[in-house]
Amino acid sequence: MLKPSLLILGAGGYGLAVAEAAELSEQWQEIMFADDRWPETQQVDGYSIVANIASLHQLDTMHLDAIVAVGNNALRQQWQQTVLGLGIELTSVIHPHTMISPTAQIGLGVSVMAGCIISRKTVINDGVILNIGTLLDHDVVIEEFAHLSVGVKVAGGQTIAAHSFLEVGTCILH
Numbered sequence: 001m002l003k004p005s006l007l008i009l010g011a012g013g014y015g016l017a018v019a020e021a022a023e024l025s026e027q028w029q030e031i032m033f034a035d036d037r038w039p040e041t042q043q044v045d046g047y048s049i050v051a052n053i054a055s056l057h058q059l060d061t062m063h064l065d066a067i068v069a070v071g072n073n074a075l076r077q078q079w080q081q082t083v084l085g086l087g088i089e090l091t092s093v094i095h096p097h098t099m100i101s102p103t104a105q106i107g108l109g110v111s112v113m114a115g116c117i118i119s120r121k122t123v124i125n126d127g128v129i130l131n132i133g134t135l136l137d138h139d140v141v142i143e144e145f146a147h148l149s150v151g152v153k154v155a156g157g158q159t160i161a162a163h164s165f166l167e168v169g170t171c172i173l174h
Helices: 013-025 053-058 073-085
Strands: 005-009 030-034 047-051 064-068
Touching: 005 013, 013 030, 047 053, 053 073, 064 073
Parallel strands: 005 030, 005 064, 030 047
Antiparallel strands: none
16 A cells, blocks of 8 residues: 655754654655745755645645644634645654553644653644654643643643744743
8 A cells, every 4th residue: 555645844952853743653655845945945955845834735645744833823723724724634743762651642733842742631632743752751741832842741641732832942841
């Protein structure tokens, strides 16, 4: 079976980190970007930039998955809605060096970076960013479009509100 291609919206530093995680996961045959620097810029770090956000509707969406990789929570939600509205398949990118409980639930458009640990019965809703080294104990709920920075730790049973931004090293205690 033919592997789909991956379209990453946002070709900045975080987008490139998501591309690296996607490459390591070996789930996609090709990785490309949509970024508002296109058409002036058509390459970034060896990847093609094939569209800007306004021209996404012109892409062939057959065998195409997409993820939004921008840190701004409101913009990530807006672009994710654009992707869904165009009928493009939304996916999540999970770095292969993570530990995820089989009872955890992960929504669409989620990026889980290296070193993350997601424990028992944790729920990660749509559009969430879990950056490097995020640790989530049992029964945690991360609501839509939250962004947990590098090294965030969340104790069991806690809920992180939609559109939250937790800075590097934040600890959410019992």
